[in-house]
Amino acid sequence: MPTISILNGEEVEYVEVYDEPIHKCQFSNEYAYCYIATINPGESCMWHRHSxxxxxxxxxxxxxxxxxxxxxxxxxxxxxxxxxxxxYKAKDMVHQVCLPGTCAAPAKFFGVEVLKSPPVYSESPLGGNAYTLLDQFTIDRARIYDMTLQPGQSTGMHTWNFFATVLCLSDGELSTEGADSPFAFLGLRTYGQYKWVEGPVTFSVKNEGSAAYTAVVVEWVRH
Structure with missing residues (x-):
């Protein structure tokens, strides 16, 4: 196992993030590596490297x-x-995350690495009244959107001409149309659910519930 010197001069062993047991892989392909890390009160993950x-x-x-x-x-x-x-692509990092025992609940993080440039991509950002491009989070490898549907609101039929990861940030009562809809088969209806999408996909989704539905869409762009 490799070692690295930390600030106080101590040498510590570390692993790659892919081998750190708290960082549990959710899906992996040549374009993305996705994990969820759950740290319980009083627990620390291993020293690990992100690159x-x-x-x-x-x-x-x-x-x-x-x-x-x-x-x-x-x-x-x-x-x-x-x-x-x-x-981390420009400068990798080795670190450890700890959650004090005084905390009342676990810490939980969703992470996705943006790897290879996709074969399908859009030259311009996604439009439509359900999507807000979050400029402060958009980089040369990916665009980030807030997706919000108010009660009764529908996206209408539209196309995602890109590869993406979608993360559900609320529970939702949804209906959807389109054979390849990311929201088909009761998908993306529970907080914390996620999906990898390989476009182009054409679909609509409607909020049939009484509360707003929200998700975050990470669009892979050519890089």
Missing amino acids: QDSFYVALASCEAINRPTDKPEGELNLKAGDKWWSL
Whole structure:
């Protein structure tokens, strides 16, 4: 197992994120590697290395401790639904994350690495009143959208001409049309559900419930 020197001079062993047991792989292909990390109160993950640009969403609020090797440890004060990028492609990182035993509930993170450039991609951002392009999270490898459907609202028939990862951020009562709809077969209706989508796919989805439905769409772009 490789070792690395941390800030206090101690040598620690580390693994690749793919081998860290708390980071549980959800799906993997040549374009994406997706995992969910759940850390219980009083628990720490192993020291591990990230080397690919990664998009994250906090699935639970937490006050965790981040321990990088090259700087002092710091608090991660996160709310459920918080989003961020860690751009490890330019500079990899070895770190450890700990959750104090005083925390009332586990920390839970959704992460997806953006790997290979996709064979299907869109030159322009997705339109439609259900989608909001989040410019602050959009990089050269991916566009990030907030997808929101108010009660009774429908996207209408439209096409995703791209590859994407979709993460459901609320429970929802949905109906959908389109043979290849990402929302078919009761998919993406429960908080924390996710799906890898290989476009082009043409579909509509309607919120049949009494509360707003939200999801985040990560669109792979040519890079």
